[in-house]
Amino acid sequence: MTVDGTGFRPLQPGTQPANDTPAYGSTRLRHPTRKPVRIPHSVTEATGPVLSPAHFPPMPDLSTVTGAPAMGERIIIRGRVMDEDGRPIPNTIVEIWQANAAGRYDHPGDTHDAPLDPHFHGEGRVFTDADGWYQFATIKPGAYPWGNHDNAWRPNHIHYSLFGTGFGQRLITQMYFPGDPLLPLDPIFLATPDAAARDRLIARFDLATTRPGWALGYRFDFVLRGRNATPMENR
Amino acid sequence: MAAPPLIATASQTIGPYWHLIEQPEMADLLRFGASGPAITVTGRITDGAGQPVTDAAVEIWQASPPVSDSFPAYGRCRTDADGRFSFRTLKPGPVPGLGNAQQAPHIAITILARGLLRGLTTRLYFRDEPLNDTDPVLSLIESPADRATLIAAPTGVDAWTLDIRLQGENETVFLDI
Numbered sequence: 001m002t003v004d005g006t007g008f009r010p011l012q013p014g015t016q017p018a019n020d021t022p023a024y025g026s027t028r029l030r031h032p033t034r035k036p037v038r039i040p041h042s043v044t045e046a047t048g049p050v051l052s053p054a055h056f057p058p059m060p061d062l063s064t065v066t067g068a069p070a071m072g073e074r075i076i077i078r079g080r081v082m083d084e085d086g087r088p089i090p091n092t093i094v095e096i097w098q099a100n101a102a103g104r105y106d107h108p109g110d111t112h113d114a115p116l117d118p119h120f121h122g123e124g125r126v127f128t129d130a131d132g133w134y135q136f137a138t139i140k141p142g143a144y145p146w147g148n149h150d151n152a153w154r155p156n157h158i159h160y161s162l163f164g165t166g167f168g169q170r171l172i173t174q175m176y177f178p179g180d181p182l183l184p185l186d187p188i189f190l191a192t193p194d195a196a197a198r199d200r201l202i203a204r205f206d207l208a209t210t211r212p213g214w215a216l217g218y219r220f221d222f223v224l225r226g227r228n229a230t231p232m233e234n235r
Numbered sequence: 236m237a238a239p240p241l242i243a244t245a246s247q248t249i250g251p252y253w254h255l256i257e258q259p260e261m262a263d264l265l266r267f268g269a270s271g272p273a274i275t276v277t278g279r280i281t282d283g284a285g286q287p288v289t290d291a292a293v294e295i296w297q298a299s300p301p302v303s304d305s306f307p308a309y310g311r312c313r314t315d316a317d318g319r320f321s322f323r324t325l326k327p328g329p330v331p332g333l334g335n336a337q338q339a340p341h342i343a344i345t346i347l348a349r350g351l352l353r354g355l356t357t358r359l360y361f362r363d364e365p366l367n368d369t370d371p372v373l374s375l376i377e378s379p380a381d382r383a384t385l386i387a388a389p390t391g392v393d394a395w396t397l398d399i400r401l402q403g404e405n406e407t408v409f410l411d412i
Contacts, residue, residue: 019353019355042331122255
């Protein structure tokens with residue numbers, strides 16, 4: 001754990017979605033109407049939880065959880081977790097969840113008429129190494145319809161949860177796939193105003209990550225907020 | 236200030252199916268045998284129509300007591316069909332703020348849910364703590380009614396509750412951290 005009392009820099013304008021995004025219907029009654037109160041960072045924001053492999057055993061292969069392979073196109077995702085200064089974040093947890101190859105979540109709330117796969121659950125968890133690298137294997141998730149608007153479909157995506165080194169770095173995001181024709185139609189993807197920031201949510205095909213004869217590979221990096229250069233307290 | 240070499244990854248909603256990574260025991264911060272002043276923290280989350288938010292992930296983090304092998308200082312809890320969450324944890328003490336300021340005992344709370352493209356962060360303070368009057372974060376909130384949206388009420392012995400209203404009347408004050 002980092003306990004240096006140093007806070008995080010503000011996020012860059014336009015690079016994050018707004019909670020008031022009318023095109024995404026679920027935001028309508030859930031977005032606060034008042035501007036949040038900006039607070040200086042203290043030990044509460046500058047430090048954060050440490051989820052360790054001792055309590056959260058890694059689950060790096062979502063494609064084989066019962067001993068039999070899951071249906072679908074097996075893929076490997078590999079990348080780095082860094083901060084905005086390019087410093088790798090070692091030994092940090094990456095939580096993963098996703099739909100199966102048919103576009104169905106193994107979740108009681110998902111009533112989409114697509115088959116469940118008895119050999120796929122869709123939950124994973126890995127830790128970065130000393131240089132911030134992570135890797136896991138899974139199957140490519142399918143697209144699925146949702147009730148947001150007429151004929152709405154979510155693009156193929158994988159969900160992630162990261163903690164970094166302080167509560168102010170907490171990140172929940174979704175990773176998309178290159179060339180997906182649903183991306184320009186998806187209000188969740190489009191909610192981020194900055195086009196370059198949106199594009200950074202799209203993994204890129206990476207031949208070097210491919211395991212010949214077994215799975216294609218994709219590269220996806222995470223960037224968490226950078227720390228202020230100077231300590232904010234008790235100088 | 237020069238732009239940073241990299242820019243933080245955009246947030247996206249946790250969606251309705253995050254329970255695939257849920258572990259119910261994470262709502263019990265005492266499960267690793269922590270000793271100290273145990274408390275229960277509960278609350279209910281409602282939306283702009285006053286309806287319960289039934290699919291949220293509520294996270295808590297506290298800098299006091301410090302994280303240790305027996306105390307994760309972090310918990311996660313799903314809201315139930317009535318929008319309620321419940322944690323068991325240790326009562327925090329004061330922690331340092333900027334300069335020489337002491338912060339009143341508090342717990343950071345983040346709400347993640349379908350319909351929230353970014354998590355909402357607030358704090359839970361405890362009613363009748365003397366340091367509340369001089370707390371540097373509470374002092375940034377001018378109206379007493381707004382400050383009250385961050386202050387949990389006792390509901391019994393070592394039990395505290397704080398309701399969170401995402402939108403509308405008595406909307407919770409959220410913090411830009």
